[in-house]
Amino acid sequence: MADNTVYRASTTAPVNIAVVKYWGKRDAKLNLPTNSSLSVTLAQSDLRTLTTASCSATYPEGDTLILNGEPSDVSGARTQACFRELRARRAALEAADPSLPKLSTMPLRIVSENNFPTAAGLASSAAGFAALVRAIANLYELPASPSELSLIARQGSGSACRSLFGGYVAWRMGEKADGSDSLAVQVAEASHWPEMRALILVVSAAKKGVSSTSGMQQTVATSGLFKERIATVVPKHMEAMEKAIKERDFATFAEITMRDSNSFHATCADTYPPIFYMNDVSRAAIRAVEQINDAAGRTVAAYTFDAGPNAVIYYLEQDTDIVVGTLYSVLGAGIDGWKQSIVESLKQPAVTLDEAVAGLLKGGVSRVIMTGVGEGPQKTDEYLVAEDGTPVKR
């Protein structure tokens, strides 16, 4: 008798923002990086992807994906690699235990959505692929550890491997040609250093810059300075960053975060033709952080920039007044994203930023996102596919 069951599993997955950047592939097909990287996983209450993976013998032929309400192509090599790897592991379980339903043979129907505006221009692919892999692994009841799953998510989107853990996460570049040792490991739980906060200044770019995938290829191919970053700079930053996190040493955490962001964007500027992700507003955010730290007389804030103009400013909860207070006083209540409970209780007088810096920020920051360090993927009973297999409309 045929199995008409609709099998379902749901998970959420977080965004992560690197403090030692991933930039450069040594193998584009397997997404093997030229260097290790390290990131902070951000709280899912603020930024997360919710994904339901389902499968059923009753589904029409072919795997499908609905992303933020829109059908999304799954034929890409990266998505296919994830499906293939996960099905192979499920098939192995089914071969070992014939009593298991043959989920590996059924079409997949996956529905996914983010709780943050795409307009924010945050790389959602990391959370997206982490959620996709985690949800299917749950559906298939795979015994795989997060690190094992990170090997699969990495093939979908490099930085996605780091979103399979909460807290402070390192992606070890590994050495093997097959990539079997290029995976993510947790450096520290979120609870080890729960005071870490992130204020994201969303900066509207005049036009979309070079995609990170093609950008990093161009840098590897043309930058005369890049190999020094890989050979010397990043290994030093990784070691110092892991130590700083273990010791909860914010001053060092901040300095390495800022130096590594500078080093990464320097290699972009050294690419031929040059790649510029930061603009004058981004640079004003750097000056603002420098001026806040100078006024504080110690390092209370650190900037970092991914492949775009948005500034991510890390700070500790106890320094909210001076860091958030200064930027709130410049940017004002007129833009979205402030947490009322926080901005209403700001005490100490804000730092007065240099006029040119304040003017650029006021004119160029379109919204903020207030968040902090958070947990890894969470299994959930919230489903985006109904029991009968129909995608949930929102």
Next chain:
Amino acid sequence: MADNTVYRASTTAPVNIAVVKYWGKRDAKLNLPTNSSLSVTLAQSDLRTLTTASCSATYPEGDTLILNGEPSDVSGARTQACFRELRARRAALEAADPSLPKLSTMPLRIVSENNFPTAAGLASSAAGFAALVRAIANLYELPASPSELSLIARQGSGSACRSLFGGYVAWRMGEKADGSDSLAVQVAEASHWPEMRALILVVSAAKKGVSSTSGMQQTVATSGLFKERIATVVPKHMEAMEKAIKERDFATFAEITMRDSNSFHATCADTYPPIFYMNDVSRAAIRAVEQINDAAGRTVAAYTFDAGPNAVIYYLEQDTDIVVGTLYSVLGAGIDGWKQSIVESLKQPAVTLDEAVAGLLKGGVSRVIMTGVGEGPQKTDEYLVAEDGTPVKR
């Protein structure tokens, strides 16, 4: 009987714009660089310093300098080093030939002026120290060659050593601790490749950036990528650039010029805290050059940036229509600096630049300077000190 003569000598000296940049000192006192550099000397009809050096036993005690009509301090170590070196050489001549007037013992009165607005934000120290050294050498009738004088001018301002020659000039970094082999040599006469042109887009900076003297010290001290530029990138650029100039190979000249400017600014961005000399308008100039080259189907223009936001665009005379024509069509006749004879005879339709790029340039370029490769210092009978020793008022 006392010698009441006022001895005078006048010279002009040119500005030079490096295509392989000087950035980093291995000895700050002697101005010894971490790397060799190479520049194009610009035509003095457009940009020059005129300096008259005079001396007389009738002058009151103490050397004096009037710069663009204002008394200027000569007590700085760099100016003093130039005076000391030149006097020592004169004193040697006087010792060898007692019939010579004892100019080395007389106070110096030096008057200097530029024919270009300081507002242009062009580093005038190179032309200034080259003219100062050349004028005093003329006054003292020193037999010194330009390369010998470049050893002295270098101690006033590093890049000044390259302004003692016309055409295409290399500053060999040298190896000796005393700097006696760190001097300028001519790679090619202006007449070897006279078609070289430069269009300078003067970009008003929000505020003055870090001075190049302190900036390069910070880069040497803090950039993790800098040593790779010095050890590998620059030596490769120097070799390729000299070959390109000898062969009049503009495509290679242009690529190395752009790559070296990118590499230099990348090491500034990798400095901690980061140094940014370029702004969004500067970056728009880079995109404009890329778009002009793409439209031409070959390399007709090259950008380079010194320690400021101004773009210097090198091109060949035969490509004036597409290079100047495109930028003139965007910037319009409303700003100063266009040469009427050139812009009135522009033929071929201009390249249409991307809107964002055109908008940034139109809003941010305050004037242009049109010039080209030119000759070295010229002796002149135009004096800024009258026969009776009084500074000439203008």
